[in-house]
Structures are given as structure tokens and as C-alpha cells.
Amino acid sequence: MQTHIFDVIVVGAGGAGLMAALYASKTASTAVISKLYPTRSHTGAAQGGVGAALGNLEEDYPEWHTFDTVKGSDYLGDQDAIEFMCQEAVDAVYELEHYGLPFSRTPEGKIDQRPFGGHTNNVTGKPVRRACFAADRTGHMILQTLYQQCIKNHVNFYDEFQVIDLLIVNGAAAGVVALELSTSELHVFHAKSVVFATGGHGRIWEVTSNAYAYSGDGASVALRRGLPLEDMEFFQFHPTGIYKLGILITEGVRGEGGILFNDKGERFMEKYAPKVKDLASRDVVSRAMYTEMREGRGIGGKNFFYLDVRPEVVNRYAALDGRKRPDGSPYIVTADEIISKLPDIADFCRVYLGVDPVTQPMPVQPTAHYTMGGIPTNKYGEVVIDDQNTVLPGFYAAGEVACVSVHGANRLGTNSLLDLITFGKHAGLRAAEFSRGATLQPLPKDAADFALAQLNQLKNSAGSERVADISREMKSVMFDHVGIFRTADGMKTALEKVRELRQRHQHIKITDQGKVFNTDLINAWELGNLLQLAELITVCAINRTESRGAHARDDYPKRDDANWMKHTLAWEKDGNIRLGYKPVAITKYQPKERVY
Amino acid sequence: MKISLKLYRYNPEIDKKSRYETYQLEADPTDRILDILEFVKGYIDGTLSFRRSCAHGVCGSDAMRINGQNRLACKTLLRDLHGNKVTVEPIMGLRVIKDLIVDMDPFFENFRTVLPYLINDEPAPKTERLQSPEDRERFDDTTKCILCACCTTSCPSFWANDEYLGPAAFVNAHRFIFDSRDRAADERLKILSAQNGVYRCHTVFNCTLACPREIEITKAIGEVKRAISTGSLK
Numbered sequence: 092m093q094t095h096i097f098d099v100i101v102v103g104a105g106g107a108g109l110m111a112a113l114y115a116s117k118t119a120s121t122a123v124i125s126k127l128y129p130t131r132s133h134t135g136a137a138q139g140g141v142g143a144a145l146g147n148l149e150e151d152y153p154e155w156h157t158f159d160t161v162k163g164s165d166y167l168g169d170q171d172a173i174e175f176m177c178q179e180a181v182d183a184v185y186e187l188e189h190y191g192l193p194f195s196r197t198p199e200g201k202i203d204q205r206p207f208g209g210h211t212n213n214v215t216g217k218p219v220r221r222a223c224f225a226a227d228r229t230g231h232m233i234l235q236t237l238y239q240q241c242i243k244n245h246v247n248f249y250d251e252f253q254v255i256d257l258l259i260v261n262g263a264a265a266g267v268v269a270l271e272l273s274t275s276e277l278h279v280f281h282a283k284s285v286v287f288a289t290g291g292h293g294r295i296w297e298v299t300s301n302a303y304a305y306s307g308d309g310a311s312v313a314l315r316r317g318l319p320l321e322d323m324e325f326f327q328f329h330p331t332g333i334y335k336l337g338i339l340i341t342e343g344v345r346g347e348g349g350i351l352f353n354d355k356g357e358r359f360m361e362k363y364a365p366k367v368k369d370l371a372s373r374d375v376v377s378r379a380m381y382t383e384m385r386e387g388r389g390i391g392g393k394n395f396f397y398l399d400v401r402p403e404v405v406n407r408y409a410a411l412d413g414r415k416r417p418d419g420s421p422y423i424v425t426a427d428e429i430i431s432k433l434p435d436i437a438d439f440c441r442v443y444l445g446v447d448p449v450t451q452p453m454p455v456q457p458t459a460h461y462t463m464g465g466i467p468t469n470k471y472g473e474v475v476i477d478d479q480n481t482v483l484p485g486f487y488a489a490g491e492v493a494c495v496s497v498h499g500a501n502r503l504g505t506n507s508l509l510d511l512i513t514f515g516k517h518a519g520l521r522a523a524e525f526s527r528g529a530t531l532q533p534l535p536k537d538a539a540d541f542a543l544a545q546l547n548q549l550k551n552s553a554g555s556e557r558v559a560d561i562s563r564e565m566k567s568v569m570f571d572h573v574g575i576f577r578t579a580d581g582m583k584t585a586l587e588k589v590r591e592l593r594q595r596h597q598h599i600k601i602t603d604q605g606k607v608f609n610t611d612l613i614n615a616w617e618l619g620n621l622l623q624l625a626e627l628i629t630v631c632a633i634n635r636t637e638s639r640g641a642h643a644r645d646d647y648p649k650r651d652d653a654n655w656m657k658h659t660l661a662w663e664k665d666g667n668i669r670l671g672y673k674p675v676a677i678t679k680y681q682p683k684e685r686v687y
Numbered sequence: 688m689k690i691s692l693k694l695y696r697y698n699p700e701i702d703k704k705s706r707y708e709t710y711q712l713e714a715d716p717t718d719r720i721l722d723i724l725e726f727v728k729g730y731i732d733g734t735l736s737f738r739r740s741c742a743h744g745v746c747g748s749d750a751m752r753i754n755g756q757n758r759l760a761c762k763t764l765l766r767d768l769h770g771n772k773v774t775v776e777p778i779m780g781l782r783v784i785k786d787l788i789v790d791m792d793p794f795f796e797n798f799r800t801v802l803p804y805l806i807n808d809e810p811a812p813k814t815e816r817l818q819s820p821e822d823r824e825r826f827d828d829t830t831k832c833i834l835c836a837c838c839t840t841s842c843p844s845f846w847a848n849d850e851y852l853g854p855a856a857f858v859n860a861h862r863f864i865f866d867s868r869d870r871a872a873d874e875r876l877k878i879l880s881a882q883n884g885v886y887r888c889h890t891v892f893n894c895t896l897a898c899p900r901e902i903e904i905t906k907a908i909g910e911v912k913r914a915i916s917t918g919s920l921k
Contacts, residue, residue: 127740127746127748128748128791128795128834130746130747130833130834131738131740131741131746131747131748132746133740133741133746135741135745135746135833136741136743136745136746145814184815185811185813185814185815188815188816189811189815189816190805191804191805191863191866191868191869193823193826193827193830193866194815194823195820195823196818196819196820196823197820198819198820199817200817200818200819200820200822201814201815201817202815225830226827228830228831231745231831231833232830235830235832236805239803239804239805240804242799242803242804243804243806273784302740302741302742302746303739303740303741303742304740336743338742338743435745438744438901439743439744442744442762442764443717443743443764557729557730558729558733559725559728559729559730600733601733602732602733602734603733603734603736605698605700605701605734606700607698607699607700607736607784607785608736608784608785608788609736610728610736610737611728611733611734
């Protein structure tokens, strides 16, 4: 076993991790540990844009962005943190540009911007161009640009190291234990500060836009070390995943004028969001699609709809909506223009569907997409561990694994990339600052024991259960019962099933007993994380007897501010889940009914 | 449909040398090759090892040789192969660690050699640096690279010498050389004109054919060569 010492350890090399590493490494010895090569991280799959009120094409203000985000969160987001993020957004985007990010450009050479769901002109209520984009590859460009900057700044990387455990000594973070995938050797990374930026857990659900890597590792590791997770019942389903495959079709398609149609050829979003229609918030659109489906208006009676971005359709509806270009001329697009703004979407359609999106509509269905809940933090990325927001010294979290909470019950599109760069930066800064005044906590002799025990338990189990079976059963029951619409009965069925699967997971069969890239073992360990979180999510969802944002219950269809204007905290100890609450930070915006 | 899947296998802890294993499977024409590999790992042999993450062609983890051509397993559908025989092998020119997993370190080392980051020490403005849509378009194609190594490991010059920087490194150099905001084109062109640089490219076009992002790599290398010989970026 090797031991390494750094001031700051960053776990995860997506947007948040790389941003944290860039900032921490300016003043502190820093290493990034990632189970993937950094450029494989899931940030790279983000498409449509990063939100910031630059006002490059029309009037816009960080205050409007703040309000839209509060409203999008269904008033569960912490308003101080949201305001902070939306104010920081403008400079954060300029900073990315200065790092070399190749944004798409306006004719004047400025960063180009497009409309996105839930982002509005607060006076007219109409969609506003706020999403700063690089074609439909904005996440790819952010990931590449930040990795390039890390190379330039000589950041240390431990690529293909799987973090298994977090070390907490004397009530403070002391490092992590990681498995080197190429050798199965355990390494202890002894540090003064630890930043978790490990991403979400969207692989819990059957139809998902998320990478295989999205197995909730960071949240699960923290939970096993006795820390709470916040608002885990809130998980976002993106309205437009490719039918059956779940691959994301960016909201930017609707931003460019694409329209959703049901089996009768109706633009059904008019009924559900009369003002912004297809550009309503994601939870609203996904629910509308499910409602249409239940009422038999899915295409051919099936579980999908058509997303239509053929130029003649875009132009017809743009005229009906009175949509204008920034110069006041009517909004009219050509096929070439659509392809140039959405090249990867066109490519996905051709490869996976055999469809050309400028001549045929795309079959889409809601797909599991984004983890709103996670490790609770304050707006500086410091992990807080109770209802008093007590800080755990030396431990930070940022990006999808964290719950600041800026997304509350429903995240607006483009705010995830903004979250990564804003809170990644501040977590990195704070982690480095903390390390300057801190001494290393002494490492316990048995530092690696808990990690080792977890791996050995899996490796030595004499059972015959398969990872593939348990995984498939979990995804299916969670998609059916803890998805877009939820009921107490359905969720109880899911809970029972997930508990049964957790038992069966104890008897899993690991075929590979080798040390070199034992992905059999790692897959089994990751599945354990997903199961642990699936149970916790379901318990939290059963407990919250209201509908808010992405948490929609048939048996409690209304938002209930009197009883539920509060965050859930959930702990797991000895297999038992304990729940608590903490208040929502409300500064300027009193909750009101949410209409789009 | 019934398929015959022939897989390259090598477990360094057991095998003295590599071997092939063939599986007869039932699969759907719209299955991704990655789905088929996942099926083998999940239900037939848990020791089968390969890298994967996003499963839709944007992360670059699962570059493999599929029926003799470098492709991403998640972006290749069974129906694209026009037949029921599928052979999957690791990409060439990098050391095989286990089954379909190769040592990517030399590849990333070559990438780092070309200074793959924006260099511009002039003070940045308060807002964005301006760049016209035309100037942005100039290097658009090479910004698409996902560092999957399909191109470099399809190149005979790289097979012959892994210190040859290879097409992926050139693509990433091109991305900055032709970015109007960058100021280090000369430095990069010097690196690319050295012994292991662009002049070992014999325009075989394997890289362009292999690129899952459809980057016109040979064209980009040609532009770099021209910049070196003319001293101009026009």
C-alpha cells in the first residue's frame, strides 16, 4: 500500500473537479483522483449551453436569472446561493472564454446565446437568450478547456484510480483511500482538504442519459461515513431522450424552435404552459408528456412523442408565436442553419435512429438526467452536516454530487454547467485556503481497512447473483415507480424490491479474481452504491407527501408550503435510514404558484 | 439475428500470449457493439475487460478495432457492419494491458507535447475576447476531438514508432494554431516540424476514415504542413 501526501485532494475530473483543481493548485499542492481519464467525464456530454445573463443579444440581468432559477426550483432552492451563482455567472463565462473556450459567436464576435427552458425576460415572461453555447457541444468544450488549463498549470493527476473511502479523523477530513485500477493496489491519499466532485447517480433508472460512470460513488462513500445527503427525492427527468436509448437531445433543439407533437399532431405544450410552451421547465414538460401518454396520445399509442425541428415546422410555429431575430426581423431558419447549430444532435439521430432531423421528426421520451440532491454544502462548497449547517472541516463538494442547493426541486437547463464552474472554483479556493492554516490529521493505522473490507466482502461472497440481473431489476422498478409520477403504493413496491436487491447484492458472484483492471469487481461495488442510494431516494420520496418540482405524486398533487417548504436530510446507519430537515433560505422571493 | 462474435482476449495474470474466443449470440441489428460486449461480460464471462462510459460517442473511452476498423463500440451498431460476423480487437500500436484495454499513457504524452492549451499573455479584457464567426469557423473542425485515439492507432507511421506524435496530437495543435486568440503558433509549428512531427505523415488517410467525430484530419495536417512551409497561417 502506498501513501501520498497533498494539501488538497480533488476526487473526480469533470467540470467541477477540474475547476477546483485549477484554483486549489495555484496556492496548494493538489492532486486529482479520477476513475476515468479526465476527458471521459460526463461533463463532456452536456450539450446546449451554460447560463449567464451576458445580455449579448437582448436585455438580460443576473436578477432575472436569479428569479428564474428560484422559480424553476419550485422555491426549494436556497435563494442566497442562487443569487450568488447567477451574479458570478457572467464573470465565470468570461473566464472560460479567456481560458480559450471556443464559444459560438455573434456577428459582432461576442459569445452567442440561445433561449432555454425556464429562462425568461421577467417583464414580458417570454423566453430570453441566456444560454452561452458552443454549437451543441458546450460541455465537451468546457471539459476540454479545463483539462487543457490543468495541463498548462501542471496539475497532478491520478487517472483510473477508484476512490472507495473517505477518511475522517478528529471530526475533520483527512484523505481518501483509492484503488489503482491497473494493479488493484490500494493507495492512501493523506490530505488537509478533500473535494468531492464525483457526479450523480442517474444509472439508477432504466432509460437514462447518464454515463455508466454515474454510479453515485461520492454520495455513497459520504453516506457510509455517517454524513447526511440532502433532498435525494429530487431527480430530474429530461423531456427529450432518444426513444428507448435515453441519449440526450438537448433542450437547445427547442431553443432553436423545435416543437413537441403528440399522436394527433397537436403541439400539446400549449395546454400546459401557455406562455413559453415548449420551453417550459423540464419537470413541467416531462409531466406533460406522461399525461399525454396516459391519455393515449403517445405516438401510435406508445411511450414517445415527436420532436420536430424541420425548418418548415420551426418557421410555421415561430410565425405563430411572433418570434423575432435580435434585429427585429421574423425568425426564419434554414436546414443548414439548424445543422450548424446542432451538429451532434444530427449525428446522434443519423447513427442511432437512422433519421435526418431536418427532414424527419425525432422520436423522444423523458430520460433520467440529473441529480438535484446530494452532499449538503454551503455556497462556498463547504460540506455541512446537520440542520444548523455545521461545517465538516476540510471537506468540500461541488457539481452534481453536491446539493448547495441552487437547483432545489428542479434544475433549469444550463444551470448545471454554471454550477460546476462556480462552485468548483469556490470549493477549490476554500480547500486551498483551509489547507494553509491546517495541519494533517494523523492517519489511523487501519486507514485502508474499511475500503478493503468492502472489496473483500464482494470478492469473497460465495453467492451466484449477477451484477447484470440485479442492475436490470433495480433500473426497471425505479423507472416504473420512482420516476416522473409517483404514488405511495408504487414507491412501497419499489422500496421492497430495492431492499431485496440489496440483500441479493451481498451474494454476488465475482468471476474475475485478478488484479489487473478488475472491472467485474468495480461494477459490483458501483452497483452497491446505486442500490444504497436508490433505497434512500425512495424513502425520502415516500416521506415527502406533496408535489414539488421533479417530485410529482398522484396521491398528493399539490405543493404544500405549510408543511414542506424545507430540505430533507437523510442519514443511513447500520442499514437504517433516519430523516431530518433544514429550512430553505428565502431572501427576496416569497413562494408563489408556478405557472409558465 | 444470430451473430458470431470473435473477441481478442488477453489476461496478463493467466495467459502467456493473446488468444481469440468466439461466442454465438442472439442480437438485435440496432444493438451497439458496446451493448453486445456488456452482454458477454454480464452473462457469459465477467472477466472480459474494456473501457466505456458515456455510451453515445462523446467520451472517447471505447475505441476498438471492429472488423478491422478503428471505431467506438458505442457508436457502432450491429447493422452498420452489414453481416453477422463481428471481430473486436484492441486498437493497435499501444501496449495491450488486458483484453480490449490498452496503455493510453504514450498517447496522452504525445498530446501534451504540442502545448494543447491557449497561450496568450496579453491582458484579457473585462468581457470576452472578440472573435468573428469566420475566425471561429477556421478551427471548428478540430475542436471536436474527444481524444479516443482511433486516428493515431490507425496510422502506420505510429505503428512503426510510438514517439511519432500522431494525428490526434496534430489535430489538437491545429485547434490552437488556427485560433485567432492564440499567440504560440510559431512555437507549436516548431514542435510539429521536428523529427516526430507532421513530416512523418504520408497522407494514408487512415486517420480521417477512423475518426468517429468525422474530423477531416488529413486536411488539418495538410494545413499545418502548409503553415510550416509558408510561415503563414492564411
